[in-house]
Amino acid sequence: MKNSILTLAFATTLIFTSCVDRKTSDNGEVEIKSQSEQVTPEDMYQTSGKEDAENPEDLTEINSAKKVINDYFDALSRGETAEAYEEMSQTSDRGTSSEFAEKHSNIETVTLSFTEDPKVTSGAEGTDVKMPLRYTIKTKQGNTETYNGSVMVVKKNKEDADYKIQGMTMTREDS
Structure with missing residues (x-):
């Protein structure tokens, strides 16, 4: 190649x-x-022009983390709360599946955008990706809510480990 x-x-x-x-x-x-x-x-090799361009391993991790986040919000947009629930880590604050479904039952659509450069941290326990993003929810009543912040996506150091959403630090924007 x-x-x-x-x-x-x-x-x-x-x-x-x-x-x-x-x-x-x-x-x-x-x-x-x-x-x-x-x-x-x-x-x-085409780069973004930054002096400290991401290394290929980090880019792979970032793309994997983005996929999990996209899958999560896509499932919420389709009303598939059980599917979105499975994208969350068991150690996150997701609650029970019924609590999660009730909390997200009012979502009609979600529009998502990644806002800044993510940060990849690899350690003995696994890999963490802090992904800054912004999303807007349209509720079933026609209201919109916009949030800005970051999502922490983690993967344990196991052979068959997948990325899971550990937590979200989001702030609602005034509309």
């Missing part, structure tokens, strides 16, 4: 260089300026 990307980049550079640096003299002859530019493997 890397070799094909490097080959493609080299071919693109050659074509671009030959087309851009071509000049025609007064007598109609084409002059090509040679331009030496070395492409390194680091140049091949």
